[in-house]
Amino acid sequence: MKSFGSKVKALRKEKGMSQEELCEDQSELSVRQLIRIEGGKTAPSLSKMQFIAKRLNVPLPSLVDSEDVELPFRYKELKYLIMRTPTYRQEQQVRQINEYFNEIHSEFFENLPEDEKVAIEVLQTSMDIHLDEDVNFGGELVEESFQQIQLKKKYELNDLLIIRLYFFYIYFSNFQDDLFELSIVKQLCEHLKKQAQFTYPSDLFLLRDILLQAITILIELEEYEEAGDIINRTREIIKMTQDYQKQPILDMMEWKLILAYHNNRRAAEAKYNEALLFSRVVGNQHLEEQLIIEWKKDSL
Known part of the structure; x- marks a missing residue:
């Protein structure tokens, strides 16, 4: 992936674009992330590659080899197993999920794009907070990952994972942490209600689960009308997916x-x-x- 970064840097300079201009409003790609990509210090996700290619007005294959774009099938399988396996705080389920995490770390983690590494850390931290109801180890990750999400109106899979972690974090901190703002929660809920049209059918289960989290939070905060709207939206997703x-x-x-x-x-x-x-x-x-x-x- 070093060749990708060097190609991007050379083409950007050839077109007379600054890093800030390429990143636009930084909702999809921050300047810090671009610096690391151009320096060959991190592997970008497919979505970031596509964004960069679009901003440079070139086809993606001209910047990257096809084998560098695709994530390993087994990694994707393990990631979905982690997301789809409910723990219900049962020892056997928790042990199974930890085995999935162990395989990812031993076989794939080192070579994953930066976005995927963050996604795995977010999944692990979300599970830890949910099981232990302890947010002491989650705040820094939320803060690092969540800032860019607030600039978006359409969410990808890994964005949804970060939103889920944020909801876990503010709920189990009893809304006392500085990261909690009611206006942010309401903004996220407004975007999440419209998210089904932008979400792959295979990922709708995650959106459904996040909406269930949002309902819990809104009822706790006495935002009852908003909670009712999201209950209706969640029911539509359940009916749509027949799950x-x-x-x-x-x-x-x-x-x-x-x-x-x-x-x-x-x-x-x-x-x-x-x-x-x-x-x-x-x-x-x-x-x-x-x-x-x-x-x-x-x-x-």
């Missing part, structure tokens, strides 16, 4: 909203019974147990 694995969790979010915003116990209990029935139909005993615990807490 009903998280339907009971969405029902749980809805009963919590009904109790908090409408104070209607009968309607909330109907949603609870729907969630319980669905978890039994799919045979998810752990989720069924968690729903019972949550309903008892909400019924006090």
Whole structure:
């Protein structure tokens, strides 16, 4: 990938472009990232390569060899297994995910593009925060990764992973950390509601899960109307993908909203019974147990 950086640098200078001009508003590529790419110190992701080629008005193949563009199939498989395997804080599931991480680090990590290295760190940190409810080791990574996300309106897969980490971080820090701003949360939610049209069908499960996080946060912050909008959007995604694995969790979010915003116990209990029935139909005993615990807490 050193040849890619040197080609970009030479062509940029030939066209009389500064690094700032090439990076435009820095929402897709920061000047710092470009400096590292041109110096051969980091391997860019495919999306960054495409952005650079577009800004230089040249076809991507003229800048890079095809074998440098494609990520290893096994790496992509492991990454998706990590994202798609729910832990439910069960030891066996956590152990399996850690084995996936170990394989990535031993076989692929050193040669990954910088964006992918960050994505793996974000996935690991998100899992650690979720399992331990401890944000002491997450703040620096959130701060480093999140700034560029705020400039975007359309998100790629790795952007969604960073947003998920941000939501974990502010929730488990009880909204007390300096990184929490209600205006940022609302801005992200506004963009996330429109994100399905920009997301590959295979990645919609991640968008769905992030929207579920957003609902939890908005209810906690008493932003009830916004939470209701996102519940409706999440339901549309579940119906669109025909993936009903998280339907009971969405029902749980809805009963919590009904109790908090409408104070209607009968309607909330109907949603609870729907969630319980669905978890039994799919045979998810752990989720069924968690729903019972949550309903008892909400019924006090």
